[in-house]
Amino acid sequence: MRLSPAAELAIRGSLILAKRHNQGPVTLGMICDDDKRLSREYLARVFGMMARAGIVRPIRGKNGGYVLTRDPKNISLLEVIEAVEGPQALNICQNNPPLCENYKTCKVQKVWKELQGIFDKKLSAVKLSELY
Amino acid sequence: MRLSPAAELAIRGSLILAKRHNQGPVTLGMICDDDKRLSREYLARVFGMMARAGIVRPIRGKNGGYVLTRDPKNISLLEVIEAVEGPQALNICQNNPPLCENYKTCKVQKVWKELQGIFDKKLSAVKLSELY
Numbered sequence: 001m002r003l004s005p006a007a008e009l010a011i012r013g014s015l016i017l018a019k020r021h022n023q024g025p026v027t028l029g030m031i032c033d034d035d036k037r038l039s040r041e042y043l044a045r046v047f048g049m050m051a052r053a054g055i056v057r058p059i060r061g062k063n064g065g066y067v068l069t070r071d072p073k074n075i076s077l078l079e080v081i082e083a084v085e086g087p088q089a090l091n092i093c094q095n096n097p098p099l100c101e102n103y104k105t106c107k108v109q110k111v112w113k114e115l116q117g118i119f120d121k122k123l124s125a126v127k128l129s130e131l132y
Numbered sequence: 133m134r135l136s137p138a139a140e141l142a143i144r145g146s147l148i149l150a151k152r153h154n155q156g157p158v159t160l161g162m163i164c165d166d167d168k169r170l171s172r173e174y175l176a177r178v179f180g181m182m183a184r185a186g187i188v189r190p191i192r193g194k195n196g197g198y199v200l201t202r203d204p205k206n207i208s209l210l211e212v213i214e215a216v217e218g219p220q221a222l223n224i225c226q227n228n229p230p231l232c233e234n235y236k237t238c239k240v241q242k243v244w245k246e247l248q249g250i251f252d253k254k255l256s257a258v259k260l261s262e263l264y
Contacts, residue, residue: 002223
């Protein structure tokens with residue numbers, strides 16, 4: 001069980017946008033200068049997913065780039081992860097609806113449900129503004 | 133972030149062995165009769181991984197099959213998952229050693245560390261004997 005590389009990148013990229021919030025559009029070049037481990041092409045794809053999820057806005061033109069659509073104190077880590085991974089389900093019984101017909105009586109399901117609750121609560125409580 | 137299909141299968145298969153513990157070897161056929169969603173070929177591969185991890189023992193011969201190497205009350209859910217997925221790391225900064233050079237100062241790392249701790253504690257506390 002592991003965070004996807006796309007979600008790792010989304011977190012890193014969005015933290016750079018958060019740090020420069022209200023300072024105008026940030027280009028992919030500026031982001032990749034700031035964090036040398038980021039791939040420009042991959043980041044463009046990930047920001048495309050984040051734009052569709054309403055977290056990032058691409059600004060076209062000469063002085064274009066990317067900005068966050070909202071204040072970083074109103075964007076949670078969970079939103080960033082879900083923008084690229086979709087709704088979080090730690091395993092098949094946490095899908096909505098569950099992908100296993102035994103979920104009502106299954107004792108394993110209760111364990112995952114507890115972990116899913118903790119996971120969702122923590123990641124939705126932590127905002128981008130707290131992380132840079 | 134999601135449990136792998138192999139780990140889902142390992143949990144299901146080991147719970148059937150746990151339920152029949154001390155009743156002699158359990159064949160793949162018996163397991164697949166008990167849980168129709170399991171694939172025999174895939175289960176054989178997963179049990180191979182669990183045998184290498186010391187959780188399952190294959191018994192050869194006419195009345196052969198698989199048994200748990202220990203009492204189900206001494207096998208945790210975490211051990212079953214790690215038998216097929218390897219050591220658990222929710223993301224790159226929870227690898228040992230971390231796969232990111234910023235882990236000492238990074239505030240995101242603290243969030244994952246907290247979740248990793250909760251995750252490991254819960255999954256190692258829950259034993260197979262509690263789950264069927």
